Ligand SMILES: Nc1ncnc2c1ncn2[C@@H]1O[C@H](COP(=O)(O)OP(=O)(O)OP(=O)(O)O)[C@@H](O)[C@H]1O
């Protein structure tokens with residue numbers, strides 16, 4: 371049982387393939403290993419997070435929550451639960467929109483009683499900045515954590531996330547940026563510094579995590595083997611990185 375209401379963090383970037391899902395999974399697991407009670411919510415109809423956690427054909431999904439049913443909480447590991455998703459989530463959008471304003475608050479409402487039970491609730495968002503699913507994430511979240519890969523076009527996806535936050539600000543004026551975390555980093559030298567500077571130029575107020583997550587095939591392997599990086603390869607550099615990221619997040623409060 372969490373001591374105080376849990377923090378809801380949405381992991382988002384307009385750009386695809388920047389390790390949103392890998393970060394939700396492995397940061398979530400790292401926090402769970404640090405005795406934090408963690409709930410991961412798969413907000414993507416592609417269901418990558420669910421599949422990477424061994425839930426390929428979940429009986430109930432986040433979609434059923436939007437239909438008014440209970441959160442289907444699946445215990446995965448010690449301190450780590452999952453709400454899975456599947457392609458049926460795509461059908462939620464229209465129904466939520468038809469509800470008007472309450473349609474934006476469905477997730478927030480459903481998570482409200484769960485906040486007492488978890489220290490962290492992490493939302494793995496799809497790479498889109500439109501639609502009721504991501505809006506529900508922005509309305510429910512306390513903060514947004516943005517994974518960025520230091521490569522050409524890295525800064526582009528950021529504008530989409532900030533626009534998404536602005537678009538929903540009227541329903542969640544307290545939404546904060548948790549920070550930007552560089553993922554899939556091949557080195558911390560010139561290239562990385564170049565992108566840090568580029569982001570600083572446009573977003574000087576935004577926190578950039580000191581921790582970077584290195585590129586490592588083990589992260590992809592772990593996902594394919596339906597497990598996290600720590601279970602797959604505890605000594606791997608990316609495992610150490612995700613643990614350091616969890617520590618930094620806990621220190622920052
Ligand atoms: N640190 C890493 N090193 C190597 N491969 C990684 C790393 N992080 C993620 N990957 C791989 O990169 C691919 C994209 O990662 P992931 O699915 O987490 O990104 P995403 O942002 O969630 O993508 P999408 O936008 O499609 O939801 C996956 O195959 C994943 O295994």
Ligand SMILES: [Mg+2]
Pocket residue numbers: 390391392414418495496
């Ligand atoms: Mg993903």
